[in-house]
Amino acid sequence: MAGTVYIVGAGPGDPGLLTLRAYRLLQQTDAVVYDRLVNSEVIALIAPGVIRVFAGKSCNRHSMTQEEINHTLLALARKKKHVVRLKGGDPFIFGRGGEEAEFLAQHGIAFEIVPGISAAAGCAAYAGIPLTHRQLASGVRYVTGHRQNDDKLALNWASMADADTTLVIYMGLGNADTIRRELISHGMDASTPVAVICEGTTPHQRRHITTLGQLVQTIARERIEPPATIIIGRVVALAGTMDWFGMDTLPVRKAL
Ligand SMILES: C[S@@+](CC[C@H](N)C(=O)[O-])C[C@H]1O[C@@H](n2cnc3c(N)ncnc32)[C@H](O)[C@@H]1O
The missing domain is CATH 3.30.950.10 (Tetrapyrrole methylase, C-terminal domain)
Structure with a gap:
């Protein structure tokens, strides 16, 4: 069985705006792939020992292309890792959460969407x-x-x-x-x-x-x-x- 990818909204900045679901996932997951706009105080909530991958994407500056991000999620899930894909705000509002979920669905990877404060x-x-x-x-x-x-x-x-x-x-x-x-x-x-x-x-x-x-x-x-x-x-x-x-x-x- 491959792992599950959780596409999670981290909110706009204040870590107090993180949902309980997001917080629990950051504590229990195997890996987190996170964007540039995720606040450093939210990153600090990731449990020790969890693999961290910086995807670095902002609105027009990319350190990983969208294709590379998709394939990173796929590779981690195929290694049976549970992965949090952590995005600023809400993943379905100008966050490409839809594109990533589509890609995972096409490759038979289970995923879940955890909304965030936009x-x-x-x-x-x-x-x-x-x-x-x-x-x-x-x-x-x-x-x-x-x-x-x-x-x-x-x-x-x-x-x-x-x-x-x-x-x-x-x-x-x-x-x-x-x-x-x-x-x-x-x-x-x-x-x-x-x-x-x-x-x-x-x-x-x-x-x-x-x-x-x-x-x-x-x-x-x-x-x-x-x-x-x-x-x-x-x-x-x-x-x-x-x-x-x-x-x-x-x-x-x-x-x-
Ligand atoms: C790629 S979009 C991501 C939007 C995000 N998915 C959401 O639901 O808010 C990035 C844009 O969101 C807005 N944004 C994100 N965080 C913000 C913040 N803390 N303060 C003001 N604007 C912010 C800015 O317009 C920024 O250029």
């Missing part, structure tokens, strides 16, 4: 921004701001420029000017509030509040670097009153 959910919560709100946003849409091989960002801009829907843009820093220009030219107001959250849920979190019209200038002025998540929509206006993480008034959080 960057969207983590950054929004820790920035004090409810992604939906009965008066401000009736829906939320997760969008990639980056295409494979740096291809032109061709999104359905007309459907995205909807004041009732919050947009969460992953990997969008490099294409911020296109995002700004296209949304405004498709009817979104330049004064729409925008938050850019870097290293969300970690002690290094920075939360920049701006407008759609000023997005590019804010990124340049504040020297914002990845990993960053961009939230666009009326709900961002609530960030001023809900900055619980910035105020850091919750001693229980530190104790956990």
Whole structure:
């Protein structure tokens, strides 16, 4: 019998956001293959003696190709190893968890998916921004701001420029000017509030509040670097009153 591969979400940073299922697997597995965006404090939770393989993948820098990662998982599973494939955030949200699961299924390897807190959910919560709100946003849409091989960002801009829907843009820093220009030219107001959250849920979190019209200038002025998540929509206006993480008034959080 080959081993099982557990495709596990590590959450966006704060190790306290790891699920109990993920934590138990890190304690019991034979090997962990992990991505660059997995927080070092989560890596520190892997039991001693477990094989660790750094896959090093980020949105556009790869130390292992996707094919090499797939074959590493396959080789470990065929050696009867139980393997945790540990990914930042949630494995099924811009995490290629689907591609890896497909590959394993094609090769007859048993797998399990363990969801994680996505960057969207983590950054929004820790920035004090409810992604939906009965008066401000009736829906939320997760969008990639980056295409494979740096291809032109061709999104359905007309459907995205909807004041009732919050947009969460992953990997969008490099294409911020296109995002700004296209949304405004498709009817979104330049004064729409925008938050850019870097290293969300970690002690290094920075939360920049701006407008759609000023997005590019804010990124340049504040020297914002990845990993960053961009939230666009009326709900961002609530960030001023809900900055619980910035105020850091919750001693229980530190104790956990
Ligand atoms: C390849 S995607 C992985 C997304 C992940 N699977 C998820 O569910 O959040 C990487 C992007 O997620 C976002 N991201 C991940 N961790 C983040 C963090 N701690 N703070 C802000 N954005 C983050 C950034 O947009 C980053 O470029």
